[in-house]
Amino acid sequence: MHPLLADPWIAAQVDAAVAPYVGRLPDDEVAWMREQLADTLANDPRAAQLARRLRPAQVEESGEVRRAPGGVVTPIGAARRGKKTG
């Protein structure tokens, strides 16, 4: 599988483009078309530029926070990272 297809946003763009052909062309040809479209997104300058502009930034943790008594606010991701285990 083309490495770009591991990205859910890229896969969604590609899947939308091949949707009219799913079930109408053999599965292996649809899979091949998906690979080619991922290749287009990687190598076609215009497609790559559009994808760079549109693709949502990767979010590593949510913006959820914990409010402790006294008004102390801690991001939940940070609290989890700091939590001791074992």
Place this chain on the structure above:
Amino acid sequence: MLAEVDLVRQGLPLVQMVSRRIARRLGGQVGLDDLTSIGNLALVEVARSYDPSRAAFTAYAASKLKWAILDGLRRETHGRSTAARVLALMASERLSEAEETRPESDAPTTPEQDQEALRGLLEGQAAAMALGLLATPHDPSVAPTPPTTPEEALASAQLRDAARRAVAELPARERALVERHYFGGEQFDAIAHDLGISKSWACRLHEKALGALGGAMRARPRRAAATCDRAP
């Protein structure tokens, strides 16, 4: 000015590069050696026809070699599946080249416009490949399509029919270009010549036609689904 022999020497790594890329895009259906050998033969003619006043050798040769290899494959490939993929790749590459020749606009765009542009580009590419895969190989040496299940045969026939109906709705010149190339098996350059238009203009018409087809193909399954939903 570089002599032909120097240009050939300079072009050898390009043959390797272009061959590897085509081999990868064909999903390993054709051996790298076969592609390289077509490319090496073509390189001599590429060096001979190069005009330094028009383009850098690398860009010129990469494009010429790509088309020479794809065209050589189209003529020499005897397996239906590989022949179909070669036609699909040629359609995809033609679309990309038309996109590259379009002048860049500095006008700012909204995310909605960018999303629409990306969707149109991918839909056009998908339509180009689907048409290539559906195209009738007119070379009698190409092996017939291997037997498929009745369901696959029916689905493929329905898609071909949907594509033909979408093509029939295109403006006259675009329709002629697409019908004659994909369903009539005629060479793209010959059709452009016959229509009295340049190859680059034909590429732009092809791009426009494929963009329209991509949108039409997207709309068709929805209409079919709506019909089914209404059925008792």
